[in-house]
Amino acid sequence: MHLKIVSLMGALLLASACSSSQTGAGTGGQGGLGSGTAVPGSQQDLAQNIGDRVFFSLNGYDVSSEGQATLNKQSQWLQQYGNVAVIIEGHADERGTREYNLALGDRRANSVRNYLIANGVQPSRVTTISYGKERPAVPGHDESAWAQNRRAVTVVN
Known part of the structure; x- marks a missing residue:
């Protein structure tokens, strides 16, 4: 009986190890360091090694100095991978009307x-x-969440 329990536990551990090793593969660029080697020119490569998003001030759409640093690296990356096209997604926090936030996301x-x-x-290529405000990255109704939702994300197309 004891051997059956140990065998069952071992099988469960093996199955969970196999499934967890595959979960980082399709995270859409959200994986952190150690989640595997990114394919060069992929969304995961962009997110892990360059940065795929820039953030904006409240009601703002001017690119900050931090955003410029990220976009400088993105432009170099895009020049390195000349066959890659991207979509820039504009986002806003939950405050304001739907129409206002769609226009603000467009400006961003x-x-x-x-x-x-x-x-x-x-x-x-862009x-x-x-x-x-339809796709918040972070749920919440405070400045911390809003700041992370005021963004533009570069997505490999």
Whole structure:
């Protein structure tokens, strides 16, 4: 009886180890260090090694100095991987009307697009979309959550 229990526990551990080793593969660039080797030119590569998002101030769409540093690295990465096209997603926090936040997300996405183009990325490789407040990255109703939701995300297309 004791041997059956030990065997069952071993099988469960083996099964859980196999399933957890595969969960980082399709995280859409959200994996951290140690979640596997990213394929060069992939979303995971961009997110892990360059950074796939920039953040904005309340009601703002101007790219900050921190955002510029990230976008400088993104433009170099995009020039290295000339066959990669991207979509810039514009997002807003939950405050404001749906219409206002869609327009703000559009301005944020286009600010990022314009910055990348000004740094040598071909315009045909960069498209934009606004999700407004419809896709928060972080749930919550406080400044910490709102700050993380005021963003533009570069997504490999």
